[in-house]
Amino acid sequence: MPLLEALLAGAAQGLFYGLLAAGFSLTFGVARTFNLAHGELVVLGAYAGLWLNASLGAGPLAAAAVAGPLVALWAWPARALLSRATPPYELKALTLTFGLSLLLQNLMLLFFSANYRFLRWDAGEAGGRLLGAPVGAARLTAAAAGAVLLVALHLFLQRTRPGRALRASCQDARAAALMGIPVGRMQVLGLALGGGLAGVAGPLLAGLQYITPTAGVPLTVVALTLTIAGGVGRTDGLALAGLLFGLTEALVVALAGPAWREAWLFGMLLLLLQGRRTGLLRGRRAP
Amino acid sequence: MRAGWVLFGCAAAVALLPWSPYHLSLLTMVLLLALLAASWHLLALGGQLSFGHAAFFGVGAYASALLASRGGLGVWAALPGGAISAAAVALPVGALSLHLRGPYFSLATFAAAEILRVLATNWTPLTGGAWGLVGLPPLPARGSLLAAGGIGAILLVHVFLGQSRWGLALAAIRQQQERAEGLGVPSRPLLLAALVTSAAFAGFSGALYAHHVRSLEPATAFSLLFSILPLIMALFGGTASPAGPLLGAGILYFLDELFLQPRFPAAHQLLYAGAILLVLLTMPEGLLGFARRRGGRRGAP
Numbered sequence: 001m002p003l004l005e006a007l008l009a010g011a012a013q014g015l016f017y018g019l020l021a022a023g024f025s026l027t028f029g030v031a032r033t034f035n036l037a038h039g040e041l042v043v044l045g046a047y048a049g050l051w052l053n054a055s056l057g058a059g060p061l062a063a064a065a066v067a068g069p070l071v072a073l074w075a076w077p078a079r080a081l082l083s084r085a086t087p088p089y090e091l092k093a094l095t096l097t098f099g100l101s102l103l104l105q106n107l108m109l110l111f112f113s114a115n116y117r118f119l120r121w122d123a124g125e126a127g128g129r130l131l132g133a134p135v136g137a138a139r140l141t142a143a144a145a146g147a148v149l150l151v152a153l154h155l156f157l158q159r160t161r162p163g164r165a166l167r168a169s170c171q172d173a174r175a176a177a178l179m180g181i182p183v184g185r186m187q188v189l190g191l192a193l194g195g196g197l198a199g200v201a202g203p204l205l206a207g208l209q210y211i212t213p214t215a216g217v218p219l220t221v222v223a224l225t226l227t228i229a230g231g232v233g234r235t236d237g238l239a240l241a242g243l244l245f246g247l248t249e250a251l252v253v254a255l256a257g258p259a260w261r262e263a264w265l266f267g268m269l270l271l272l273l274q275g276r277r278t279g280l281l282r283g284r285r286a287p
Numbered sequence: 288m289r290a291g292w293v294l295f296g297c298a299a300a301v302a303l304l305p306w307s308p309y310h311l312s313l314l315t316m317v318l319l320l321a322l323l324a325a326s327w328h329l330l331a332l333g334g335q336l337s338f339g340h341a342a343f344f345g346v347g348a349y350a351s352a353l354l355a356s357r358g359g360l361g362v363w364a365a366l367p368g369g370a371i372s373a374a375a376v377a378l379p380v381g382a383l384s385l386h387l388r389g390p391y392f393s394l395a396t397f398a399a400a401e402i403l404r405v406l407a408t409n410w411t412p413l414t415g416g417a418w419g420l421v422g423l424p425p426l427p428a429r430g431s432l433l434a435a436g437g438i439g440a441i442l443l444v445h446v447f448l449g450q451s452r453w454g455l456a457l458a459a460i461r462q463q464q465e466r467a468e469g470l471g472v473p474s475r476p477l478l479l480a481a482l483v484t485s486a487a488f489a490g491f492s493g494a495l496y497a498h499h500v501r502s503l504e505p506a507t508a509f510s511l512l513f514s515i516l517p518l519i520m521a522l523f524g525g526t527a528s529p530a531g532p533l534l535g536a537g538i539l540y541f542l543d544e545l546f547l548q549p550r551f552p553a554a555h556q557l558l559y560a561g562a563i564l565l566v567l568l569t570m571p572e573g574l575l576g577f578a579r580r581r582g583g584r585r586g587a588p
Contacts, residue, residue, distance in 0.1 A: 034390060081564075086571040091336055094390045095522070096567050098338070102515065103560035110554040217511070221401075224394065263405040270383060270398040273391055 006254040007247060008135055012143035014246020016204065017222050018239040019146035022153055023197030024223035025232045029170035030190030031082055033093035038223050039216025040104035041195055045071045045202020046211045047108065050117050053203075059121040060141055063203035071199025075191035101216070108213035119206035138207035145204055147239075149197065154235035166190055170232070218265065225269045288449065290530035290575070291442050294537075295435065302431040311431065312499070317540045318434035319495045320516060324524075324532035325441045326488030327517035331526050332448070333474075333481045334461030335385075339396030340489050340517050342380060342403050343373040345509035347490025348497035349407060349414060355424050355498070362424050366433070366494045373490020376403070377483045385478050388464065397514065404509035419504030426498045437491050438533065444484065445529045457481060489517075512556075519563045525573025534574060 020042065027035045035041075048070055049063030058066070081100070085092040157163040168176040169186040177183045205211070205219075222245070230241035245268075252264045298321075302314060327340050351369030354360045360368065384395035407414045414420070426433065448454030459467035460474050468474050493513075497503050517532070524535025539562055547555040570577040 034394070081568065084568050086567075088334075088389065090389045091393070092567060092571075094393060095336065095518070095563065098515075099519075099560055099563035099567065102556060103564060106554040106557040106560055110551070110557070113553070221398075259409050260405070263402055263409070266398045266401040266405070270395055270402065273387060273395045273398065274383065 003254060005135075006250045009139060010246040010248075010250025011243060012135065012139045012246070013208075013249065014243040015143040015146035015150070015239070016201070016208070016242075017146075017226060017245055018150050018242030019197060019201050019204075020219055020223040021226035021230060021238045021242060022150055022235060023194040023201070024220075025227040025230070025234075025238060026153075026190050026197070027194030028227060029232050030166070030187045030194075031078070031093065033082065033090060033097060034224055034227075035078075035194070036094065036097040036220055037101040037104055037216075038194075038198055039219035039221075040101050040108070041071050041074060041198035041216075042201045042205060042219050043108065043211060043213065043216040044104065045199035046119075046206040046215075047112055047117075047202070048199070049203025049206050050119055050211065053119050053121065053206075057121070060119055060138065060203045060207045061145065063119070063206075064145065064200045067202050068196045068200035071202070072192040072196035074195040075188050078191050078195070079188055101220070105213050105216070112213060114212055114214075116210040116212055117206070118210050119203060121207075138204075142204040142208055145200070146242075149200065150235055150239050153193075153197075157235060162186075162189065166193075218262070221265060221269060225265065225272060228269070228272045288442075288445060288528060288530075290528060291445065291533065294530055294533045295438055295442055298438065298533075299432065299435045302429065302435055311429075313541075313544060315426070315431040315434060315495070315499050316544075317537060318431050318438065319492045319499065320520065320540055321533045321536035322434050322437045322441070322495075323489055323492040323513065324517040324520040324536045325438055325529060326485045326492065328521045328526060328529065328532045329441065329444065329488065330478075330481050330485040331521060332454075332461065333457045333478050334464065335478060335482075336393050336518065337396045337485075337514070338393040338518065339380075339398070339400030339514050340485075341509050341511065341513035342396070342400035343377060343486040343489035344493035344496070344513045345400070345403060345407065345505070346376045347373040347493030348503055348508045349420075349493075350490070351494030352420050352423050352497040352503050353413070356420060356422075362426060362498055366491065366498070369494030369497070370487045370491040373493065374483045374487040376490075377486035378479075380486075381479045381482045385475060385482065400509060400511075400514055404505050407505035407509060414505065417505060419502060419507075421502040423498055423501045423503070425501055426495065430495065430499060434492070434495055437488060437495075441488055442529055453477065453480075515559065519559050521573075523562045523566050523573055525575035525577075527572060527576055531573050531575045538574070 024035060024038045027038065045067035048067040049060065052058040052063045052066055081096060082093055085096055157167055165181045166186050166189060168179065168181055169183045173183050226238055226241045226245060230237035249261060249264065253261050298318060306314065323340065323344060327337060330337055347369035350372035351365040354368045355362055355365035380396065380399045384392050384399065387395050408417050448457065456467070456472045456477055459472055460477065464474055493508065520535035520539055521532035523539060524533065525531030539558065543555055543558050547558050566573055
């Protein structure tokens, strides 16, 4: 049953996409700009994971646990850069992250070369069967890590005081400041969480596909598309959008061939942009 | 404006001097990139930053290449065909993007360029697919003069805008679109006209590129590079005057080609990344605005 196999893989990939989008949308929430360097942060995390894998034999989960905090450190330079954007802020900040993406790509080219790299570990060769269809261990790991992190992020944002303060700062920074919320610290927290989630995704991705310095661009587009579809800071909406996205992607690839995957991806982006800021689950509850 | 004509005159004069084939090739390349940057700037006059001018560049390149190699047209007839095709593609692109504001417009143009790249890759019977087209007919001798002519035409558009209400209306849209619309400025048709004009020149630049390089593949003709370069060159030079994009293209391309590429072939695009960050962080008005401020003159833009 190749179609079932493709759909299972698509669902797993979808959860991983949800993880990509969660970091991207958190960054958007606090920085008020799409971070076009998000994919490069993921790739940076992937290279950290590949290095840990090669030198210490770390598996993707252990590598992700180290890469996440490392990439989260981007919050400080990012905040310094974005605070220097001149009006019109949204457009300048977007261009700034575009420049940052180009800079990171070329720095990685300089340091890591354009060679294709892949994270190998013993358990990765194994795999299980789900509903009778084979599923690779790397894909299961990425999907499980994505699901766990999405749930954890959801609980953090909805149930804890810092999480609520973070959401308040995203909604209306001035009002949040008047309520005594340290908005500046919340912005750093949001950027660090966004970068950290990108860093965690890196080593997981390195077990799924080959990594090159320019592998980040399609990841950014996926995260961007999902954020427009799922709504900003809406972990549930992002997870749902990620699943739908992974499943339809698998269908497109299975039925029309891998050559049309990108057309479908950018077509979705263009289509969803037509409705601008609306999300799948909008309106019921504030982000 | 005057600086723009001075740069144009210098470029045209330099293009007439006797050069080695290598230097002539460099000159053609820098002039067609300057043309691309100046075309991008025409749309930026209305406050819209395109992240997808590779769409028009690529369509112009492919249309001209196909007209010349399969349609049997001469290069002289194929080049305007490229410009017209790009302008025609700008109509649906504009319909899908011009109702969006700021970053959303930029992202829509980016998506449009990528969709066209995938179409060019997969429409193998027409475009030759990922293998591309080779052995295209070359530009006439002194092809750089054609690029210079395109730049001259863009300067004439600026002269027209400077003397008409259209220029004022574009400036009003750039400064505050809602207010301009409230005052009765028809922003959609104006921006569409700006986009179509901009696309025609970008397409002409792409057509020149096709016959200059004499081979095309979707991954290069529609590459993100041809969306990034005009944006960076124009912002680096400064968008307050038509001279900015020309200056930016000249400085960055020669720095890249003559100094960086020979030394760091793998990562020579660091120059472009550095240039865009430098401009955004330290001199938001670009090189010309910076020089003007340093010179103490608050010249008219």
